[in-house]
Amino acid sequence: IDPNEPDDLDNGKVMEGPEFYRLIGGITKKEGKKGEPPEETITNGAAFDKIYKNLSVLARSRPDDKYAMVTGLRERGHVVAVTGDGTNDAPALSKANVGFAMGLAGTEVAKQAAAIMLVDDNFNSIVNAVKWGRNIYDSIRKFLQFQLTVNVVAVIITFISAAVTQESILSS
Numbered sequence: 001i002d003p004n005e006p007d008d009l010d011n012g013k014v015m016e017g018p019e020f021y022r023l024i025g026g027i028t029k030k031e032g033k034k035g036e037p038p039e040e041t042i043t044n045g046a047a048f049d050k051i052y053k054n055l056s057v058l059a060r061s062r063p064d065d066k067y068a069m070v071t072g073l074r075e076r077g078h079v080v081a082v083t084g085d086g087t088n089d090a091p092a093l094s095k096a097n098v099g100f101a102m103g104l105a106g107t108e109v110a111k112q113a114a115a116i117m118l119v120d121d122n123f124n125s126i127v128n129a130v131k132w133g134r135n136i137y138d139s140i141r142k143f144l145q146f147q148l149t150v151n152v153v154a155v156i157i158t159f160i161s162a163a164v165t166q167e168s169i170l171s172s
Contacts, residue, residue, distance in 0.1 A: 013054060017061030020069070024048045027068055042072040049076075063088040070095045083118075083126070084110050100126055 025043030032039050042048045058069060066082065070092050073080045082092045085102035090113035093099030101114030104121045111117050118125045161169050 013056040014059060015051065015055060016059050017065030020051065020058055021065045023051060024068060024072065027071055040071050041075060042068065048072045063091060066092040067095060083123070084114070086110055
């Protein structure tokens, strides 16, 4: 964070959790359809939009502050990852796209709520997990592209050759 940059509500890079929650007005729950969970949204979306774009550090954040941040970011289409180790982190861990729980220091509740458990409690493991995840995603994408290409070409060749020769080319 640049120490020469002004720190006010328009340019604030660091904010305390309770102040953040007060400015955005908390979370409003709207009842969903029967059998579905209620839809959660940030009460003051304009204030959230103004704050989150400049925010670098949310200090002294409580579980409600973390959950509100995750809710607001997901509502705006961002992919959200959260780390946590305590029972109070479980709602934010489960609400995020990817939750990282600490395996050694974490509670069982946090481990159950998270998608990924860091066995060594090292934040560098998050970087490795992201690298592996992207690698696997790229590999699957390339495999599917290859399979679709091969299958489409095989179907086209089979259809054209059957139309030209007036015979079934796949007969025994």
